[in-house]
Amino acid sequence: MATPLHVVALGLAAAALVGLAIGWGQLIALARHLCGPRAVPVRRPPISILKPLCGLDDRLAANLRTFAALPYPDYEVLLGLRHTGDPAYPLARAVARRWPGRFRVVLQEGETGLNPKVNQLMTLARHARHDLLVISDSNTRVPPGYLDEIAASLEDPRVGLVTHPLVGDGDTRSSACLGSIADNLHLSGVITPSIVTAKLVCGKDYVVGKSMAMRRADVDALGGFASVKDVLAEDFVLGRAVTGRLHKRIVLGRAAVTCISERRSLAGFVRRYARWSVMQHQCAGHLAYCGLLLLNPVLLATAAVLADPSRSTAAICALATASRVASDAVAGRLLRGRGFRLRALLIGPLGDLLSGAAWAHGLFSRSIEWRSNRLTVLRGSRLRVRPRRSSHTQPKSDTGPASAAA
Numbered sequence: 001m002a003t004p005l006h007v008v009a010l011g012l013a014a015a016a017l018v019g020l021a022i023g024w025g026q027l028i029a030l031a032r033h034l035c036g037p038r039a040v041p042v043r044r045p046p047i048s049i050l051k052p053l054c055g056l057d058d059r060l061a062a063n064l065r066t067f068a069a070l071p072y073p074d075y076e077v078l079l080g081l082r083h084t085g086d087p088a089y090p091l092a093r094a095v096a097r098r099w100p101g102r103f104r105v106v107l108q109e110g111e112t113g114l115n116p117k118v119n120q121l122m123t124l125a126r127h128a129r130h131d132l133l134v135i136s137d138s139n140t141r142v143p144p145g146y147l148d149e150i151a152a153s154l155e156d157p158r159v160g161l162v163t164h165p166l167v168g169d170g171d172t173r174s175s176a177c178l179g180s181i182a183d184n185l186h187l188s189g190v191i192t193p194s195i196v197t198a199k200l201v202c203g204k205d206y207v208v209g210k211s212m213a214m215r216r217a218d219v220d221a222l223g224g225f226a227s228v229k230d231v232l233a234e235d236f237v238l239g240r241a242v243t244g245r246l247h248k249r250i251v252l253g254r255a256a257v258t259c260i261s262e263r264r265s266l267a268g269f270v271r272r273y274a275r276w277s278v279m280q281h282q283c284a285g286h287l288a289y290c291g292l293l294l295l296n297p298v299l300l301a302t303a304a305v306l307a308d309p310s311r312s313t314a315a316i317c318a319l320a321t322a323s324r325v326a327s328d329a330v331a332g333r334l335l336r337g338r339g340f341r342l343r344a345l346l347i348g349p350l351g352d353l354l355s356g357a358a359w360a361h362g363l364f365s366r367s368i369e370w371r372s373n374r375l376t377v378l379r380g381s382r383l384r385v386r387p388r389r390s391s392h393t394q395p396k397s398d399t400g401p402a403s404a405a406a
Contacts, residue, residue, distance in 0.1 A: 006307075013316045019295060020319070023193070030165075038149055043151075047075040047132045048134070051136050054116070055086065057139045058260050066141045067102075079092040079095065079104065081105065082120065106124055110122075113229025116370075116373075128216075131216040160248030161218070162212070163252055164252070164253040164256065165253070165254075166187055166188075166208060166257050169261075171184050172341065188328065188336070189332075192335065231382050232377055269354060275369075276362075279362075281363060282381050289362070296356055298349045301321075324352060374386040
């Protein structure tokens, strides 16, 4: 007679197998999307790139340098900082002096919202000279045709927003921390394939704020960036508003945007995804949030082994682990043109278990720590300030210094 734990283990193992099938199906969708034709603009209107900075992100100087000479005739890059005491301020000033016709430094004016990134975007938008606005995180690098693809997509008046697939990088250096390796793998092998599949298969749009382009007129029609100043997932909420209120389409570009991470610890990885998990739960709702477990077959298979250790559950766990390593290798090849090193790939299953712990945190908690702020995340990722307990300890950051890309 089957014991309750045996039945639970069978259910977990079956869910893990379903998750494996979903994962490989997502890679097929990703490959089809990336191989599609790139949009070419008829005209190339001027573009303002809004880039909020907060602290010294990994290889920030090199990241900014890649935006100095994109093959596009007329664009500017606005480097936003909260104040002159930010560690990134001297670097931003140096970049603006080196490329005075390309970069400008803009200090934040006022602080009306609870989302610090949106506070910067409100100021940056006021100072931007052009009507096509591109939000670009400080840890990103883009390929040469990036701005052309945005301009081409926004030539269609029915399109209200353009976002892009993401890929993690920075793991090739010997000094790369384990948390950054796990972060790059999770971003490339789980998040991006899921976003692409949701778009292609389910017709669902998930906007990622690391790369987001809109017309100024559409931003203004939604109430400006001030309309999302008190939400954590400003990208998700803006995406929903574009389709729901403006009745316009969202385009998922084919050019992959690279996100650089090298110094994040494993603890920082868990803290980051714990915050994301709280946000996802409040945006997606309970049922959809629980469904995210299917995207983590390693966690499900490991839980099956713990519930009922046997040859069959151990075999499924081994299969899930091997599949995770292989799928990460394929995702890296598709998105970066080169795979991840074996040392990095072996971190993937560990990252899945840690992201599973972050998922459990998001299931029961609504509290986050973000840029030294204690906040409660409500339905739709609306933010509310939490009173801080008296303490002499400093809050921990994800990478060491504060990061605008965290």
